Amino acid sequence: MVQPSTASHPGDAPGGASANSDWRLRAPFAILLVALLWAAQLVNAASVITATAQAQIAQYFHTTQIAWYSLIYVLCGTLLLPFVVKLGDMFGKKRIMIVVIVIGLIGDVISALAPTYAVLLIGRAISACYVPVAPLVFATARDIFPARRVGTATGIIGATLGAIIAVGPLIAGFLLDNVGFRGAIWFVSACTAVALLLVIVLVPETPRRAAGGFDWLGGVLLGASIIALMYGVSQGSVWGWLDARVLALAGGAVVILLGFVLVERRVAHPLLDLPMLSRREVATVLSAGSIVQGTAFVAAAIMTVVIPLYPRIPGVSDGLGWSAMQGALVGLPAGVVLFVVGMAAGASTRRFDPRVPWLLGVVITMAGLVAAGFYHHNAVQIIATGMLTALGAGMVYACNPILILSAVTPREQALASGMSLMLLGVVITFVTQVLFTVLGSHSTVVKGTALYLDAGYRNGYFVLAGCVLIGLVVSLLIPKLRRPADIEAGTAAAG
CATH class of the missing domain: 4.10.860 (DNA Excision Repair, Uvrb; Chain A)
Incomplete structure (x- = not known):
């Protein structure tokens, strides 16, 4: 097992100096929280905004391999996760966050300037360097916030995904309709630059928890x-x-x-703490969380984009043929529900068993996907089924980081969050491929672009619901966990 380092390092807290000697630790809770949630949601913002551009990118580059636009991002980010998390424990999470965000920003710029689809994929692979920022953020929150605020901060960081899903498509829709997919990628680049600035200025360095050696x-x-x-x-x-x-x-x-x-x-x-991963509470929380969240992400990133934005051509394509902005406006109610419910679910876990809202969220998410399989043919149906799915997904996104907090110690936090995202990447890759296989079995290729029929959309939603059902079965095996109020904070937390 990895043991905490007892050596002092200049600039680290607690090392040779008191944790409170860093003015950032005395900054208002809200300011530190904004800096952390912006960095944590960077990967989600990039995913949501660029996912909205998938249909336009596929038609611009005339490719049938648009699935790789998301897959190469997930693959490279997943591969980097254990290395980055380990380096964060060895050298301080802030330092490593700055490095990977800078590299990711370079990838964003390459993607925005890409003259070919191959170059675009190279840029996406480099952008994936900031995927591991999220587990570092959750571990940092546990280190710098007092115990009474750790659960609240973690829940809010997780729940803000709803705001990303609500606002992201609107921004992407405006950019896609007015300046094209490159404008959307440039906007992501700007968000990355802001995240870098916030981390540099506001986030304090954390203790080094791993001994030397790699x-x-x-x-x-x-x-x-x-x-x-x-x-x-x-x-x-x-x-x-x-x-x-x-x-x-x-x-x-x-x-x-x-x-x-x-x-x-x-x-x-x-590199990994195998005894920790073998504990029932950790194994079940990480497995259930990755399955349900990964499936919900694929549904939001693919189905709610492909159906509205692909053209309507009788007998050839059963998309709705909307503009990007129209699709974003129709999806806005679901995003609002996701955000509001996520915030409420995160707050509810402060006094109750976090498994309760989690299980309820999983069941509602599954019901929403089943309903979407039958009803996805017009704006009213998409709004109704989207809000139902978002009702469950909001609980899921808010509760998952709290479940992880409740299952591990402060020393294990970054590693557990990193493993969660690694498993999430595997699930997203697998579910994405299965989904495109189902869609492709009912498709027509026109000028190098695959266009999908309604049978593919229907079966795709049913497959997604089946994946969530598997997550539900695993969720029922999660043992009783600590309440957020009883979670131990990190050693750098101020009182």
Whole structure:
């Protein structure tokens, strides 16, 4: 297991100086919270805004491989997660956040200027460097806020995803309709720059919780396993799910993962804390959270974009043919519900078992997806089913980080959040590929662009609901957890 470092480091708190010697720790709660939630939601804002541009990008570059626009982002971000989280524990989370945000900003600029689809994908891969910022933010919140505010801060950071989902498509719609998809990507670049400034100016440095040393062999094995698995999944719809190459990649991923486990049990400074991951509360919380959140994300990022923005051509395409702004306005009520419910659900967990709103949210999310499978043919239906799904998703997004807080110690926070996002990336990749396979089975290719029929949309929603059902089954296995009021804060927290 990784042990906290007892050495003092200049600029660290608590190291040689008192934690309260950093003026940032004495800043008002709201100011620190804004800085953290902006950085944490950076990846979600980038995902929501750029996802809205997918339809325009596919038609601009005449590609049938638009799925890779999201997949390469998720793949690279997932691969980086354990390394970045470990480095944050070794060198301080603020320092590492600054580095990865700067690299991500470079990727945003490359994407905005990309002359070809291949260059755009390269930019997206580089932008994925700021995906690991979120687990570092949640761990930082636990370090710098007092115990009585940790649950509230974490719930608010998670719940603000609703605001992103509500406002993001409106901004993207305006930009897409007036200056095209490049304008949307430039806006994401500006948001990244603001996140960088806020982290530099407002966020204090955190204690270094890991001893020196880096498990390079374990990192290589884990990375190779993730790449083999996710690439195999991504090619399943192309080669066939029972193709020998897909099965070989899946089998190879399992073998490499077993090698990683053997290495982690023997090295002095392991990359992952395997005893922590083997605990029932941690295993069930991370698994259920990744399955349900990943599925809800795919539904929002793909179905609510493809159906409104793809053209309506009888017998060829059953999209609604709306403008980006019209699609955003129709989706606005769901975004508002997601935000309001998320804030309320986060607050409710302060006194109650966080599993209760979580389970309720999972059930409602599943019901909303089933309803959307039947009713997605006009604005009224999309608003109604979207609000129902958002009612559940708001509870899910707000409660998941609180469940993680309740299941781990301060030392384990960054690692657990990182593992949650890593599993989330695997789920998003798998569900995305399955969804595009279902959509593709009822599609027509016109000028290099795949256009989908209503049967594909209907079955796609039913598949998403089935994935949430799996998450519900896992959720029922989560044992009783600590209430947020009883959560231990980090050693850098001010009273």
